[in-house]
Structures are given as C-alpha cells and as structure tokens.
Amino acid sequence: MPRLFPHAAFLPILIASAVSAGAPWPQFRGPAGDGVVVGQSVPLTVGEDENLLWKTALPGKAWSSPVIADGVVWMTTAIEAIPTEEERVAMLRQAGVEEKHLKQRAVAKQIDLKLVSVDFKTGELLRQVDLTTVEQPDPIHPLNSYASPTPVISGGNVYCHFGTFGTFCVDRTGGEIVWSRRLPLDHAVGPGSSPFVDGDRLVLIQDGMERQYVVALDKSTGKTVWEVDRPEMVAPSGDQKKAYCTPIKIVDPRGREQLICMGSQWIVAYQPETGNEIWRAYHGKGFSVVPRPVYGDGVVYFSTGFGKAQLWAVRVDGEGDVSSSHVVWTVPKGIPTKPSPVLHDGLVYVIDDNGIASCFEADSGQLVWKKRIGGKHSASPLLVDGRLYFGSHEGTVTVMSAGRDAEVVSESQLDGQIMASFAAVENSLVIRTADAIYRFAE
Template sequence: MHRLTSGLFLCLLFAVIAAADSWPQFRGPNGDGKVDGQNVPIRFSDSDNVSWKTPLPGKAWSSPVVADGVVWLTTAIEVFPTEEERIEILTKKGIEPKKFKQLQVAKQIDLKVLSVDLESGAVTRTIDLTSVEEPDSIHSLNSYASPTPVIDGDNIYCHFGTYGTFCLSRETGTIKWQRKFPLSHSVGPGSSPLIHGDSLVLIQDGINSQYVVSLNKATGETLWKTDRPEMDAPDGEQKKAYSTPIAITDQQGRDQLICMASQWMVAYEPKTGAEIWKVRHGKGFSVVPRPVYNDGVVYFATGFGSGKLWAVSVDGAGDVTDTHFKWESSKSIPSKPSPLLHDGLIYVIADDGIASCFDAESGDQIWKKRIGGKFSASPLFVGGYIYLGSHEGVVTVLKPGKQAVVAAENKLPGQIMASPAVVDNALILRTSEALYRIESK
C-alpha cells in the first residue's frame, strides 16, 4: 500500500512538473489562456525583470510553444516588392484599388521554424520549411506565419494555411511529412492546428471552400474531411474564418471537436467528422477568437459584421439553434482576441481596447473599462492576474473580479500580436522585434 501511494505521488508530481515546463499549443496546455501554479511579474520593462531578450528574424504573429527547455516559433522571411511592383501585383490579381492600402504583398516568402534555448535565449536551430514565390496578398495586420504550432510527443506540427502543413522531429529537426491544402484565405492564414488523440485537426475556412480536415498525426494521411454547413452569403468574403478548434468531452461522455465557422458553430465527432450539433449564430464572418468551454457550455465570439458573445449548451444533437442557445451580448465584443473564462466570469478585450467582464451564467455585463490601444493577442490568466498585450507594445495587468482594477501597465518596444506563454514562472512573450523571458529577479 505504501509503495502504491508513493508511486501515485510520484506520478502526480511528474505531471505537475511536466505541466510547469510545457506550453504545447495556442493558449496553453488546455487551450484556454489559463495556467495554474505559476507566478510572473506584474511589472516589467524592456530591461526590468527580463532574463533575456532575443531578436527574431522575419515577421510572424504565431505564439511561442515550449517543451523540454526549448521554445519553438515559426516565422516568415519576406522579400518585398517596390511600390510600383506592389501595385502591379495587386492589379494582376484582380483586387479592387480601394483595398490596396489594407493589403500587404511579398514577392517571395521563406517559411521557417526556430528553436530557442529556454534558459539562455540563444537561437539553437533554424529549420527551412519551404519557399513560396508570389504568395497571395494578406491583410496589413496579418502575417504569413500567424498560426501557432503545436507540440505533441517527439513532434512539432507547423501549419501555414494554404502554404503547407509540416510534421517535424523535435530531436533532429527533420521533416517527417508535409501536406498542402490549397485555399484562398483572402487576408492570409490564421487558424492554428489542434492535436486530438491520434489526429491533427485543421480548420480550412477560405473564400473558395470551407471545411474541417483530420489527419493521421503520424503519417499525414487524411482521416476525414467534412464540409461546413451551407451559408447565406453574397460571396466568399462572408464565408471565411480563422478560428482554432477545441476538444471537449460533454456531460454525456461524448467527445466533441468544436469548430467555429462564419454563421455557424459546429461540433464534430472526432473519429468520423460527422456533425453532432450546430448552431446558427447569424451573419458573423472572419471569425478569429478561439472558443472556451466550461460545465456543459461553450462560449464564443461571432466575428466581424455581427460581433456578439454567445453561450450555447453542448448536450444537443442536430440543429440546436432554437433549443440550446443560452444568451448573447453585443457589448464591446472582440473580433480577434479570444475570451477568458475564470471563476464564473468571462473577460474580453475588444479590438479597440475596451475590456469587459460578463457573468457566465446570465450573460450580464458586470463592468466595462477603456484600456486604450488596439488588440489582437488573447488574454492570459496567471498568478491571479489577467495580462493584456496591445499592438502598441503595452501589457496591461488587471485584477480579476467584479470591479475593473488595473494593477500595472508595462511598455515594451514593438507590437504585441502573439499571445504569450508561461513556463517555469516566466512569461515568454513575443513582440514584432524580439522574444522575451520575463520573470521576477
């Protein structure tokens, strides 16, 4: 009995240690932006409480992922055209001149994955994945390497939307397999991959086709591919989406892949891709935020054009729009940052810098506060505080609760577009200029 108890204790201890050392996917171990048992500074600057700062090549809004003392990041090295060449490229692609200002063009992109030593900040490996001639134009606020990689066992999976999906050995850096799913994203790739069991799940919602695909994570072989529900839209621009899936087990014991789309939220059976249930959320499109789940309810933002926060019960089957909808709110809802759920309260930061808190049960707005700045990165909860990083490089730290309390504001050089990671009581934060390890000194 003593040996059994000791063994159980060691297993639990190793699990805690592994959790502390690992940040394997977008928004952390559970994909919800929360981490337990960790503490990071609430006050820092470009030099204060910084253990190291490592400049990064290229441009990418993908978040860092961490395992076994190594930080992994993707990036895109761009070769830019002259202004004359830029206009010529956009014109040749049939894009309306009124959209030229909001689009970014590259003559070539080189997609890479970097490994950084967690202890020292040294770049230990740069792995070339692919080069793309004349890639599609993207929105000026996007990058060619925005999807966050995912770590699973010995492998890391890097996804770049239409430009390719790669499975690499973390030990050797070799590419084990790669696939390509051509898609017109309109404004560039955005959805991050999800590992569930033996599969890699990708949301592929472009303007020309919309579907979810599951791949064998060991071989890259397609296991299933399921088209999205029919949409009522004048063109593909209102059908595209960039959300990242989540995996849950509902209170009936059913495994579900919850995959947000324009106009629809859909839950799929993980092994077959069959629809379990779906909800029509309206005309929302270009959906970016990742849903969050708790206690039988999924919470999600509905994107551009119809920005609302919805709560839906997940225990239904078929079209449950009229039966399982719980509540909605249209007050200062984000189009890009994901929601954060903690202790029965939902926190959101709108793209225009307005933070809000909602009651998860009723949907009532409890408070609203202008933080200032523009936001794309998703909120992080760690050490009893909420961290919000802005385009202006400001990290605002809030105290959670039914009062809006700002605990600190911190300024770093460059934009913050990537959501941060936390390991070993350190904040691993990517800006447009560098990667930081921030921890108490």
C-alpha cells in the same frame, strides 16, 4: 444588456481546464487552449530592463505565438522579399484585388517559411529549420502575417501550419521534416487558423473563400483521416464565408467527446474520430471569425467575428440543429473580433480590438464591469494566478486583477508590436513581439 434565453439556469458538470505549474506550453493559448494558468507566479511588471532574463532578436515577420516543451521555445516565421510600392500595386492587381482594396492588402515577392527554436533557459537561438519557399504568395491583410497560425507540439514533433502555403511535421530532436502537405485554399487576407492535435490526428479548420471544411490528418503520416464540409451558408460572396478559428475539444455532460469548430454563420461540434456532426448552431451573419472558443459547465462561449461581433453562450448537450433550443444568452456589443475570451470562476473576460475590457456573468451574460485599457489589441489575454495580462499593438503590457472588483495594477512598455499571445511556463512570462522573444521572471 444580454439577450437571455430560458436555458440559462442549466448547470451541468464542470470539466476542469486549468493546468498546473511546470506544464509545457504545447499549443495556442496553453495546455488547455483557454489562456488560464494556475499555480504559477509571473512578474507583475516587465520591461526592456525590468524582470528580464533574456531577449532574443528573431528573423522575419510572424504573429504566431510561442510554444514550449523540454526547455525549448518554438516559433514559426516568414522571411519576406518586400516589393517596392509600384511592384506591390502591380502584384495586387495581377492577383485580382479590387482597386478599392489595394490599400488593405500586403504582398511579398517571395516568402521563406521557417521554424525557429530558442533555448528557454538562456535565450540562445538554437536552430532555424527551412520549411519551404513560396514564389509570388497570395496577398494578405496588412495586419496579418504569412506565419500567423501557432504551431503545436505533440510527442517528439512540432506541427507547423501556414494555411494554403503548407503544413509540416518536424522532428524536434534533429530538425528534419517528417512529412509535409499542401492543402490549397483562398484565405483572401492570409492564413490564421492554428492546428490542433487530437490523439493521433492533426485537425485543421480550412474555412476559405471558395470552400469551407474541416480536415483531420494522421499526425504520423500527414494522410487524410476524414474531411467534412461546413454547413451551407447564405452570403453574397465567399468573403463572408471565410473564417480563421482554432478548434477546441471537450467532453460534454453526456460523456460525449466533441471537437468544436467555430466558423462563419455556424458553430459546429463533430465526432473527433469520424468527423460526423453532433450539433450545430446558427449565430447569424458573423464571418472572418478569429477568437478561439472557451468551454465550461456544459456551455461553450464564443465571439461571432466580423460584421457585428457578439458573445454567445450555447449548451453543448444537444443533437442536430440546436439554434432555437440551446442558446443560453447573447451579448450584442462590445465584443472582440480578434482576441479570444477567458473563462474563469464563473466570469467571462474579453478585451475588444480597441482596448475596452469587459467582464460578464458566465451563467447569465450580465455585465459585471467594463474598463478602458487603451491601445489596439489582437493578442488573446492570459489569466495567471488571478491576474489578467493583455498585450497591445503598441507594445504595452497591461495587468489587471481578476474578479468582480478588477482594476489595473500595472502597465509596462516593450519596444516592439505585440500581436502574439503570451505563454507562462516555470513562473516565467514569455512574450513575442514583432522583432524579438522575451522571457521575464522575478
């Protein structure tokens, strides 16, 4: 049962978040960053020989999601020089990894970070842009990659972020690097936060072990526009202060623009132009937060991350510390630590890491239904034309009808592991697996 707070009846103005058919796919989770697509019809079933327009093998290893504009699909990747098991253990010990964590870390001797482009119509591999080579990169979690943050397209450029390994602005026409920055950070298990473009600024959440902050860069030059530290946290170590979330931008019922940046222990809203704090809410001891928040009707919905993941709903019309005044409801169990939620037509959908999908009332947090999908899940679900699309580590694509009487309507199987979130453009479903990129259409 959700814990309901007395503000649950608050129903402010709805801010539209869905985007019409034919729009490009410029960022993580689509044009509005919420995984909701209307006005398109993508295939109900997919497969290695079903509704497949093309499949293109990709170099390297990366969990970043594809972004699409002007007939080109863009992705980042990392080409790893793999050590032997003996070398791996020695490198991890040299990096200061504790003995008990050796099996929980991966490392490469060298990584070549690249930007890859594919023709949306034909699947032809168009270009590989060499961004940087990193000798002896930091260790990562075995489930992570060195290229997990999703790039973002804005104007004639694509912005690639690899956390501590570098941030790059690349010209989409010629493939030249316009500028690059390196903002060192101890991620502990590798990078995860995707960049976000807000007007003339590129916003990065930098929640590491030793320091947690948000920075806005001039997207034309890469120079810092503003930088702000996160609220003070109480934790035994930096491991419980780090996070991997991606910002969202909203306009609240009072007409204020807000840049909402979820982190460990706190969710914070900032003024986009200055970085000044608008409000903050303490959500407990959750850390290593991955899911991107969603917003509607004056309320932001978010997962609290690792520890014991919960789903929270918080009103955004406050100022200062709103922890005791603006929490609408919380759901204490069955919530994902990696896949992001979907908000649509008054319902919040989630799928937890172990493949159990749930639906909640957006205004009360009451459970509508819970169904076992199966598999392990990291990719965020996609809602297209009234259907929910899920991708699992095992390469299974599951489609459910959305709504109060949802049911599984199809299951399809692809050859590779799915960690990246799907894209939907021009009535096509674009799926990246561990080894390839696919385009499906009827």
